[in-house]
Amino acid sequence: MSSEHQQEVQYHTNESMKDLPFSEAVSVGNMLYLSGQIGIDTSMKLVSGGIVAETRQVMENIKATLERYGSSLDHVIKATVMLSDISEWGEMNKVYVQYFTKHLPARSALGANGLAMGARVEIECIAVRK
Numbered sequence: 442m443s444s445e446h447q448q449e450v451q452y453h454t455n456e457s458m459k460d461l462p463f464s465e466a467v468s469v470g471n472m473l474y475l476s477g478q479i480g481i482d483t484s485m486k487l488v489s490g491g492i493v494a495e496t497r498q499v500m501e502n503i504k505a506t507l508e509r510y511g512s513s514l515d516h517v518i519k520a521t522v523m524l525s526d527i528s529e530w531g532e533m534n535k536v537y538v539q540y541f542t543k544h545l546p547a548r549s550a551l552g553a554n555g556l557a558m559g560a561r562v563e564i565e566c567i568a569v570r571k
Contacts, residue, residue, distance in 0.1 A: 453510050466510050471570045473512050477523065478502040479560035492529040492561045496536040499564050504540065512568040517546045519567040526561065527552030533562055 448470035455465055467474045480488045480495030481502070488498045500514075507513050522537070524530060530550060538545065546566070556563050 455509065466506055468510060468570060473507065473510055473568045473570050475503060475506055475566050475568070477521075477563040477565040478506065479557055479563045481558065481560075487558050487560055492524075492526075492532045493536055495561050496533045499562055500536065500540045503564060503566060507566075507568055511570040513571065514540050515543045516571065517541070517566045517568045520546050520548045521565050522548060522550040523553040523556060523563045524550065524561065525553055525556050525559075529561060537564075 451468045452464040453466040453468065463476050465476055478499050479502075480498035482488055482498060488494050503517075504514055507516070522533065524533060527550075553563075
């Protein structure tokens with residue numbers, strides 16, 4: 442591959458995640474790939490309040506991560522949603538759609554047999570950097 446077609450890859454991790462075995466996000470050219478986010482707060486504890494509270498925290502975490510690395514919710518093109526109980530899909534959706542005011546990205550949703558830290562929802566996404 443010629444050098445003009447190679448794209449720089451950058452691995453991003455913030456200080457609170459430095460001991461985890463993955464990057465918070467990876468950028469390749471103008472694309473930004475986020476690792477899955479769960480509903481943890483700044484103390485790294487899962488928020489209480491069930492699927493609605495967790496989804497809200499997940500989306501706030503995604504929003505902050507996107508903005509930290511040069512993107513925004515308006516630039517998300519694909520999301521993958523994992524639920525520990527697929528029957529909570531409707532409740533999760535009510536919160537999820539509030540965060541996408543300009544468009545809804547392509548999305549997959551699936552039920553999972555357990556998520557990290559006992560989370561009810563995990564969401565990962567792909568976005569374009571501004």
